[in-house]
Structures are given as C-alpha cells and as structure tokens.
Amino acid sequence: MKAKPQDLLREEILALQAYHVPEASGFVKLDAMENPYPLPPPLRARVAQLAANAPVNRYPDAGAALLKARLRQTMKIPDGTDLLLGNGSDEIIQILAMGIARPGAVILGVDPSFVMFRMIAAFVGVRFVGVPLRASDFGLDLEAVLRAISEHRPALIFLAYPNNPTGNLFDRDALTRIIETAPGLVVIDEAYHAFAAESFLPLVTAHENLLVMRTVSKLGLAGLRLGFATGSARWLQQFDKLRLPYNVNVLTQLTAETVLAEQEILADQASAIRDERGSLFEGLDALRGVTAFPSRANFILFRVNDATGVFERLKQRKVLIKNLHGTHPLLAGCLRVTVGTPQENRTFLSALSDSL
Numbered sequence: 001m002k003a004k005p006q007d008l009l010r011e012e013i014l015a016l017q018a019y020h021v022p023e024a025s026g027f028v029k030l031d032a033m034e035n036p037y038p039l040p041p042p043l044r045a046r047v048a049q050l051a052a053n054a055p056v057n058r059y060p061d062a063g064a065a066l067l068k069a070r071l072r073q074t075m076k077i078p079d080g081t082d083l084l085l086g087n088g089s090d091e092i093i094q095i096l097a098m099g100i101a102r103p104g105a106v107i108l109g110v111d112p113s114f115v116m117f118r119m120i121a122a123f124v125g126v127r128f129v130g131v132p133l134r135a136s137d138f139g140l141d142l143e144a145v146l147r148a149i150s151e152h153r154p155a156l157i158f159l160a161y162p163n164n165p166t167g168n169l170f171d172r173d174a175l176t177r178i179i180e181t182a183p184g185l186v187v188i189d190e191a192y193h194a195f196a197a198e199s200f201l202p203l204v205t206a207h208e209n210l211l212v213m214r215t216v217s218k219l220g221l222a223g224l225r226l227g228f229a230t231g232s233a234r235w236l237q238q239f240d241k242l243r244l245p246y247n248v249n250v251l252t253q254l255t256a257e258t259v260l261a262e263q264e265i266l267a268d269q270a271s272a273i274r275d276e277r278g279s280l281f282e283g284l285d286a287l288r289g290v291t292a293f294p295s296r297a298n299f300i301l302f303r304v305n306d307a308t309g310v311f312e313r314l315k316q317r318k319v320l321i322k323n324l325h326g327t328h329p330l331l332a333g334c335l336r337v338t339v340g341t342p343q344e345n346r347t348f349l350s351a352l353s354d355s356l
C-alpha cells in the first residue's frame with residue numbers, strides 16, 4: 001500500500017490554500033504592486049550586453065560582493081551591519097522563520113497584513129499569532145500588541161511599514177515601543193519604502209533585535225527576485241547558514257547591480273508613482289459608493305458595497321485588481337488597486353465607475 005499525501009504531509013500543509021496568481025495577459029494589470037514603467041532603452045541595452053557576457057556556466061558569486069556593496073551605497077545601509085540576501089524578501093521571511101522554528105516557538109504579526117508572514121509560519125510548523133488592527137483606521141493597537149507579546153513571547157515579530165494591504169504607516173513611537181519590549185527579533189518590512197520616505201534603517205545599529213527588510217520588487221525590479229535584511233551580524237551570521245548556496249543567481253546579481261548604479265531612474269519612477277497615487281486617490285474619493293483609505297505605498301485600499309461583484313465586472317472590462325473581501329473581517333467590501341501609469345489609472349477609474 002502506497003502512501004497518499006494525507007498520510008505523509010503535515011496537517012497545516014494539507015490545510016493551506018496555494019498562493020493564487022491569476023492569469024493576467026490582455027488585462028490592465030493593477031493587482032500586484034508592480035512598477036508600471038519599463039527601464040529606459042539604453043539601460044536595457046547595457047543589461048542585455050552584460051547578460052550576453054555573463055559566465056552562466058559558472059556558479060554565481062556566493063557572497064554577491066559587488067551587489068552587496070551597491071546595495072549598501074544606494075540604500076544607505078549603516079556601517080557595522082550585516083546583509084542577508086534572498087530570492088525576493090519572501091525567501092528572507094522563510095529563512096528567518098526556519099531559523100526560529102523550535103518546538104513551541106511563536107511568530108507574531110498584525111491582521112490584516114502581508115499574507116506570507118502567516119503562510120510561511122505554517123510552512124515551517126510555527127504557530128502564528130495575528131493581533132487585529134484598529135477597525136477605524138487600520139492603525140496599530142499598541143496595548144493589544146504589548147499584551148500579546150507578554151502572553152506569547154514571540155521569537156519573531158513581522159511588521160510591514162507601510163502595511164500591505166492597508167497602505168498606512170504605523171505610529172513610529174508604537175513600533176519603537178514594540179522593538180524595546182519584544183523578547184525576540186522584530187523585523188520591519190519596508191517593501192514600500194520608495195513610496196513612503198520613512199524608515200527604521202538608521203535605527204538598526206541602536207537595537208540589536210531589530211532587522212530591516214527591503215526588496216527591489218516594488219521599486220521596479222520584481223522579475224529579478226531580490227530582497228535583503230540588514231541588522232546585527234550576531235543574528236544575521238546565524239541565519240545566513242540557512243540560506244541555500246547561490247540563492248541569488250548571476251543574472252539577478254548583474255542586473256540589480258547595474259540598474260541600482262543608476263538609482264535616479266528608479267527614484268524618478270517612484271516619484272511619478274507617488275504623484276499619480278494622489279490623482280488616483282482623488283478619482284476614487286470622488287466616486288459615490290467608494291471609500292478610499294489614505295496610502296503611503298504604491299497601491300490604494302478602497303471599500304465598496306458589493307466588492308466581489310465589482311471585482312468581477314472590472315475583470316469583464318479587462319482590468320485586474322485584488323479582491324480582499326472575505327480574507328479578513330476588517331477587509332469586508334475591500335478591494336486593492338496598484339497605482340499604474342496615468343493612462344492605466346484613467347482606464348481603471350472609468351471601468352470602476354461603470355462597475356459600481
């Protein structure tokens with residue numbers, strides 16, 4: 001008798017819903033917080049040249065020294081810190097979770113937040129505790145978080161700053177209290193830093209239990225799959241042992257290093273997206289039956305009466321956004337739209353107005 005999956009796999013794995021990526025060809029794609037702008041042709045030509053000459057017969061530089069130096073320079077990473085690189089910041093979350101996965105360990109986050117925190121906890125068999133955000137404004141309920149910390153003693157706390165899918169920045173003093181109070185590590189996930197201009201990066205040398213995580217994905221390089229965490233070497237040297245050798249491939253190393261050397265290109269694109277976020281917010285706010293929530297990221301969360309109906313009607317009009325209705329009680333009626341090009345945003349707003 002051969003085993004069936006339910007005989008061999010852990011219950012948490014059997015209970016998981018796979019991370020769903022919808023088919024998007026032919027759509028105005030505003031569902032995944034991608035930067036809508038391509039790289040300028042001269043830079044693309046340089047990347048093509050480098051890719052043509054890349055020694056793909058060899059393993060990549062395991063320490064990614066050039067890329068790390070470039071990241072330190074362009075992201076202003078404080079001296080005296082270590083850098084842990086991942087195949088996207090999703091992999092960093094996984095490495096950290098694997099590292100602390102002792103029996104009884106807990107990962108704490110807030111709800112609703114980035115779904116991978118909870119999913120990856122399940123992958124590695126660690127209990128996840130999600131503290132609800134305030135219903136009124138999706139703000140952090142500091143007292144509730146501090147109570148949960150004292151009750152569950154989490155080894156790891158993940159807080160996205162700005163938060164996904166709500167788009168807001170949590171109160172800075174509240175986060176500092178959490179960092180000071182937590183018995184374990186606190187990871188501030190700054191995936192949307194380019195659109196928020198607020199950061200805990202300068203504080204990593206002041207708090208040994210603080211790690212700051214960033215990614216190049218939302219910045220305009222989602223296809224490369226590159227994220228990193230920075231903080232104290234004492235912690236990151238331990239987690240680095242769990243990183244698979246060569247996890248950042250040679251084409252990613254070359255391309256990221258080259259593009260980040262021209263960082264003002266991505267910075268200008270981010271600035272255009274921030275401006276466009278303002279127009280998109282006004283457009284949403286002007287529609288009857290739509291409540292839009294202020295955002296410091298490159299997406300906007302909004303509430304409508306019949307979210308699933310609106311989502312489906314937008315799809316019929318070839319506009320793809322994200323339906324969050326049903327994923328958490330606080331997100332009842334909520335949809336999330338990524339800020340696109342001015343043209344894409346106009347198409348979206350007009351399709352939305354016809355879909356309400």
Ligand SMILES: *Cc1c(COP(=O)(O)O)cnc(C)c1O
Nearest residue numbers: 088089090160164191215217227
């Ligand atoms: C998109 C996102 C990530 C994942 O980024 P990758 O580097 O593409 O894996 C991490 N955290 C948050 C909050 C995100 O929204």
